[in-house]
Amino acid sequence: MDTILYIIAAPLFLISIAGYFFVRFRLRPGEDSDLDDYYYEFENQHPGRKTAVVTCKVHNQSGDLIATASSTLMFVPLHASK
DSSP, X not given: OHHHHHHHHHHHHHHHHXXXXXXXXXXXXXXXXXXXXXXXXXXXXXXXXXXXXXXXXEEOTTOOEEEEEEEEEEOOOSSOOO
């Protein structure tokens, strides 16, 4: 089972590293970008210590909501504790 997870996870990890560097260096905002005009909120909660709820909201200068994202993550141990 661990081997299967490594076979799946290793290429995904390498792809995510390549994607990070592509976004970091190729998709940088230009000199005349208006990204500084946006306001964002980030909230992270850990109810029950096994789940995490993450929420992010992006607003423009006038306070209008532009984008929102939410995710719920759950920690599941792979090996049963003895």
